[in-house]
Amino acid sequence: MKYCSECGQTVSKKIPEGEDRLRYVCTSCDTIHYQNPRIIVGTLPVYGEQVLLCRRAIEPRKGFWTLPAGFMENGETTLEGAVRESWEEARANLGNENLYRLFDLPYINQVYMFYRADLADLNFSAGPESLDVALFDEADIPWDEIAFPVVADTLREFFEDRKQGVYPVRVSNTEPVWHKEKS
Amino acid sequence: MKYCSECGQTVSKKIPEGEDRLRYVCTSCDTIHYQNPRIIVGTLPVYGEQVLLCRRAIEPRKGFWTLPAGFMENGETTLEGAVRESWEEARANLGNENLYRLFDLPYINQVYMFYRADLADLNFSAGPESLDVALFDEADIPWDEIAFPVVADTLREFFEDRKQGVYPVRVSNTEPVWHKEKS
Ligand SMILES: [Zn+2]
Ligand SMILES: [Zn+2]
Numbered sequence: 001m002k003y004c005s006e007c008g009q010t011v012s013k014k015i016p017e018g019e020d021r022l023r024y025v026c027t028s029c030d031t032i033h034y035q036n037p038r039i040i041v042g043t044l045p046v047y048g049e050q051v052l053l054c055r056r057a058i059e060p061r062k063g064f065w066t067l068p069a070g071f072m073e074n075g076e077t078t079l080e081g082a083v084r085e086s087w088e089e090a091r092a093n094l095g096n097e098n099l100y101r102l103f104d105l106p107y108i109n110q111v112y113m114f115y116r117a118d119l120a121d122l123n124f125s126a127g128p129e130s131l132d133v134a135l136f137d138e139a140d141i142p143w144d145e146i147a148f149p150v151v152a153d154t155l156r157e158f159f160e161d162r163k164q165g166v167y168p169v170r171v172s173n174t175e176p177v178w179h180k181e182k183s
Numbered sequence: 184m185k186y187c188s189e190c191g192q193t194v195s196k197k198i199p200e201g202e203d204r205l206r207y208v209c210t211s212c213d214t215i216h217y218q219n220p221r222i223i224v225g226t227l228p229v230y231g232e233q234v235l236l237c238r239r240a241i242e243p244r245k246g247f248w249t250l251p252a253g254f255m256e257n258g259e260t261t262l263e264g265a266v267r268e269s270w271e272e273a274r275a276n277l278g279n280e281n282l283y284r285l286f287d288l289p290y291i292n293q294v295y296m297f298y299r300a301d302l303a304d305l306n307f308s309a310g311p312e313s314l315d316v317a318l319f320d321e322a323d324i325p326w327d328e329i330a331f332p333v334v335a336d337t338l339r340e341f342f343e344d345r346k347q348g349v350y351p352v353r354v355s356n357t358e359p360v361w362h363k364e365k366s
Contacts, residue, residue, distance in 0.1 A: 003191035005184045005216070010191075018311070021256070033188070036221045037255055039294060072220055073204070077287035078294060078354075099354045102282065104260035111222060111261060128201070169352035171261075171282045 006031045037109045041081035042069020044100060044154055045092050047119040050135035051155065054089050056147055057131045064147035067114065067154065068092065082115045090133045093120040101157065102171045103150045112150050116158070116167060189214045220292045224264035225252020227283060227337055228275050230302040233318035234338065237272050239330055240314045247330035250297065250337065251275065265298045273316040276303040284340065285354045286333045295333050299341070299350060 001024045004011050009028035016023055016032050024033040044067055045052035053065040068089040072081040079097055086092040094117040103112040119135075126133050136142075138159050146152045153172075161167045184207045187194050192211035199206055199215050207216040227250055228235035236248040251272040255264040262280055269275040277300040286295040302318075309316050319325075321342050329335045336355075344350045 001188045003186055003188050005186050005188050005194075008186035008191045008193075011188075034254065035257055037257055038219045039222065071217070072294075074218055074220055074292040075289050077289050078285070079287070080289070099285065099352065102261070104262070106258050106260050106263070109257040111255075169282065 001033060001035070004029060004031055005033065035109075037106075037111055039072040039078065039081075040069050040110055040112045041072045041078050041085060041115075042067050042112070043082045043086045043092070043094060043097065043115045043117045044158055045086060045090070045094060045117050045119040046158075047122070047135055050137055051141075051158070052090060052092060052119055052124065052133065052135055053141075054126070054130040055132040055134075056129065057126070058129050061147035063131065064145050065142055065151075066147040067151050069112070069114070078113050079115060082113070083117075086117070087127070089127045089130050091123065091125045091127055092133075093123060094118065095120050098167065099169050100167055101150075101154045102169070103153070104172070105150070114150075114154050184216060184218075187212060187214055188216065218292075220289075220294055222255040222261065222264075223252050223293055223295045224255045224261050224268060224298075225250050225295070226265045226269045226275070226277060226280065226298045226300045227341055228269060228273070228277060228300050228302040229341075230305070230318055233320055234324075234341070235273060235275060235302055235307060235316060235318055236324075237309070237313040238315040238317075239312070240309070241312050244330035246314065247328050248325055248334075249330040250334050252295070252297070261296050262298060265296070266300075269300070270310070272310045272313050274306065274308045274310055275316075276306060277301065278303050281350065282352050283350055284333075284337045285352070286336070287355065288333070297333075297337050 004026035007029045011024040011026050013022045014025050054068055055065050056062050068086040070085040086094055097115040097117040100116040101114040124133050187209035190212045194207040194209050196205045197208050237251055238248050239245050251269040253268040266277055269277055280298040280300040283299040284297040307316050
């Protein structure tokens, strides 16, 4: 941020009166420009024994497999956003959604939320941001071609939880398991 | 938003190529300025049979009682933010935090998250944004002086869940219960 979005003059970083951290503050109109983490919402679509993954048509991680997810928009709920992204990326018709996994990614100012959902039918297809959409059995998950650690973690935990048939809402504030296994 | 934060020229609302909704786009450098929901993080501090509430020293709802909560900052986790806000508003020392309640408030572009937590000691006190901080038994909750519906809902659900001693993570995408009861 270089200019004030309210008046177009320059901003500088300073600690506003009564606060304790650096903010972008307008040098002309004194507007404080707060910057906050963004929410990424997605789903884990389940069809019988299989889960749905999308192969990314865009960077980052083009060509790698992911769960449908994207930035939450103003005016929608977390679930509405998750369902919208699943439609946009995979034309997936979902039902019976339940919050399953929250990831804190403070180093990139993001919070991820995945809802588990039932895939209602097989009428899925690749949206504009996907090269391919497919169902996978656990044994066939392309672990070395998963786009993001949060996706690998969510899948691993889901397959573990499925053994018991119990899906607690999981929150991690720590390094994802997948990072440790790879290092 | 009236001006581009990257170049200082004017922005206009239009639908960028390949997208399907109106965005603020710079008339000069073509930067798309996305706007996304903000996260508010807080805690429900519990001390034996009692819960901690803060009386607000600032608008909105000055003088009303609330749970400690505030905007999540870049560079922190949801839990870190919740604990920070509890310190700032109530000088509360917490432990054993567990995600408890997520509220979608799409009409104001906010997502609220409350962690249940144990209040570790009685060394709490009012921070700069609070007039008072106090512990309340369920019977003494000032229901008519609660600042926000999300706070009343979280308290009501907590007292209900406490009867069973089981605290599932709750998510609502619908109108809070408190709204309906009041209407
Ligand atoms: Zn300004
Ligand atoms: Zn510009």
